[in-house]
Amino acid sequence: MNELVVMSGKGGTGKTSIVASFAVLAGRCVAADCDVDASDLHLLLEPRVLRRENFSGGSQARIKPGHCTACGKCEELCRFDAVFFDGPGNGRVPKTFRVDPMACEGCGVCAYFCEEKAIDFSPAVSGQWFVSETRCGPMVHARLGIAQENTGKLVHVVRTEAKKVASTERLDLVIIDGAPGIGCPVIASMTATNLAVIVTEPTLSGLHDLGRVADLAAHFGLPAVVAVNQWDVHPEMTERIEAEARSRGLPVAGRVRYDPAVTQAQVRQMAVVEYTGRGAAADIRRLWSEVAPRLSKPSPFVVL
Amino acid sequence: MLRRSAAPLLTLRKGAFQPTGLRMQIAIASGKGGTGKTTVATNLAYVASRRGLSVAYLDCDVEAPNGHIFLRPQITERETVGNLVPQVDHQRCTLCGRCGEICQYSAIALVGQQVLVYPELCHGCGGCWLVCPEKAITEVSRPIGVVETGQAGSIQFARGLLNVGEPMSPPVIRAVKAVRFEAEVTVIDAPPGTSCPVIESLRGADFVLLVTEPTPFGLHDLKLAVEMVRALKLPFGVVINRATEDGRPTRSFCEAQRVAILAEIPDDRKLAEAYARGVLACDFSDQYRTQFSRLLESARAPGKESA
Known part of the structure; x- marks a missing residue:
């Protein structure tokens, strides 16, 4: 089975639009939206949810005001500045300690060392994940609760489920929509995949962040190719970025032009290759025809 | 017991921050990436400094920081950010396994006889x-990133850089925010998204500007x-970047939610080209200087927007 990840250091370079088009061009494949923090792929592929599961990224501490003696041990031990001395009073003390759920990292140290056993530490539901059906095949996606931890763990769940679905349905390609950046969800999206397509834009920021994400791919020994989106917004910068990619030994797989049709397709909940055959859509088709043969076992469903 | 900082290698400088009514931290955030956070953050810092205010700019997008491209700071100090990790003295360890039981992150575990x-x-x-x-465990600081500080004209500048291959950015973000600048206006450039790195960047801010773009993706992520x-x-307000006629759904959402739209930055090819080359909008256009000045005023006017 092949896992193809589309990633970028910088946000907003066009990962999701390209993933949706790839999913259409690949014929039936499994789409995995691993940008669980701000997922958008469902806006293009209109998944029909078949299965929905809760996700717990870890536990969270909660001080029971009735049991707190305001000794302050929890505040002393917390390294994340998550304990505040502004909880409600009880019969014994006028004020108790309180854990700010937004700041709590779920380490459990406060609960473990509380002599009064006044701190609850239990698994918190921090998101949901879904197995769905779309017009391009199955899709696995997720929704992390606001301000939740452990995006990496949820990404891992999405990838594991996507592979399960692929093997039950005998599909040999999973296309992963990655998160921006180089941190925990990105690492979880890319490790042990077969190929990364790094999407960037012709700006100095795009150039800078391409370097970061290319270093990350190299760090994990992941083969990668580069595509410049909206390349014609700044042709000289595109040349610079492509030169930078080549100097790092990364093949340039294609250029995609700036095209209002990409947003127009988005408004109509379509992949741009479904909306039109011209412009950026033609460029993405060409990009796919460069990318698909690089997968170790090309899918028999590849439509070029 | 001594309280130990999560970022022990970073020494704090320049005395304690004294919050007064005049000082303000404005954080720039967005659900979706690439909507223009850095454009807004750097231009706000610029107009604030032009107005004679003392300004600090903190780049908290430590995975992909780009503020330096526009502000071009002279970096004068570079400090390692460490995370405290356990080191086990195997002579003392009796393999009781309690370390593995308390650890919620599977970062330490008794595996067989070790x-x-x-x-x-x-x-x-x-x-x-x-x-x-x-007492077989000591904590040692392991480098996971750096914080660079310096000066961009009159703007005090700091940015964090997460080391490539490291998953956890919050300690580096905490270290950037721990840099003690004396500033009337502190601009925080946050990473995209809505999870822990963003929360860490926004903690303690007095006002948040949410930057969005008028596309379905932009609107969906703005809601988050x-x-x-x-x-x-x-308290927060919204900035619509690359604003066009297509902004209607975004505007209706803001209206329905009683969220103030504090600025609409036009979809301007000249601005996009300047951005590509790393040039500040305020550096080449009076129109943008005026617009960002107004935006700065709205963000600084207290109690103007709903929470």
Whole structure:
């Protein structure tokens, strides 16, 4: 089975639009939206949810005001500045300690060392994940609760489920929509995949962040190719970025032009290759025809 | 017991920050990436400094920081950010396994006849060190990033850089925010999204500007971002970047939610080209200087927007 990840250091370079088009061009494949923090792929592929599961990224501490003696041990031990001395009073003390759920990292140290056993530490539901059906095949996606931890763990769940679905349905390609950046969800999206397509834009920021994400791919020994989106917004910068990619030994797989049709397709909940055959859509088709043969076992469903 | 910082290698400078009514931290955030956070943040810092205010700019997008491209700071100091991770003295260890039981991150575990540490999973909570009955664990600082500080004209500049291959950005973000600048206006450039790195960047801000673009993706992620700042109980307003006629759904959403749109930055090819070359909008256009000045005023006017 092949896992193809589309990633970028910088946000907003066009990962999701390209993933949706790839999913259409690949014929039936499994789409995995691993940008669980701000997922958008469902806006293009209109998944029909078949299965929905809760996700717990870890536990969270909660001080029971009735049991707190305001000794302050929890505040002393917390390294994340998550304990505040502004909880409600009880019969014994006028004020108790309180854990700010937004700041709590779920380490459990406060609960473990509380002599009064006044701190609850239990698994918190921090998101949901879904197995769905779309017009391009199955899709696995997720929704992390606001301000939740452990995006990496949820990404891992999405990838594991996507592979399960692929093997039950005998599909040999999973296309992963990655998160921006180089941190925990990105690492979880890319490790042990077969190929990364790094999407960037012709700006100095795009150039800078391409370097970061290319270093990350190299760090994990992941083969990668580069595509410049909206390349014609700044042709000289595109040349610079492509030169930078080549100097790092990364093949340039294609250029995609700036095209209002990409947003127009988005408004109509379509992949741009479904909306039109011209412009950026033609460029993405060409990009796919460069990318698909690089997968170790090309899918028999590849439509070029 | 001594309280130990999660970022021990970073020494704090320039005395304690004294919050007064005049000082303000404005954070720039967005659900979706690439909507223009850095454009807004750097231009706000610029207009504030032009107005004679003392300004600090903190780049908290430590995975992909880009503010330096526009502000071109002279970096004068570079400090390593460390995370405290356990080191096991195997002579003392009796293989009781309590360290593995308290660890919520699977960063330390008793595997067969040995305790193994997976330092990149460690959050530095100190649980294993505290719980070890044999005092076989010491905590050592492991570098996970750097904080660079310097000066961009009159703007005090700091940015964090997460080391490539490290998953956890919050300690680096905390270290950027721990840099003590004396500033009337502090501009915080946050990473995209709505999870822990963003929350860490927004903590303690007085006002949040949510930057969005008038596309379905932009609107969807703006809704998440609004939910987030409301959960954090922070006052906020919205900036629509690359504004066109297509902005209607975004405007109706803001209206229905009683969220103020504080600025609409036009979809301007000249601005996009300047951005590509790393040039500040305010540097080449009076129109943008005026617009960002107004935006700065709205963000600084207290109690103007709903939480």
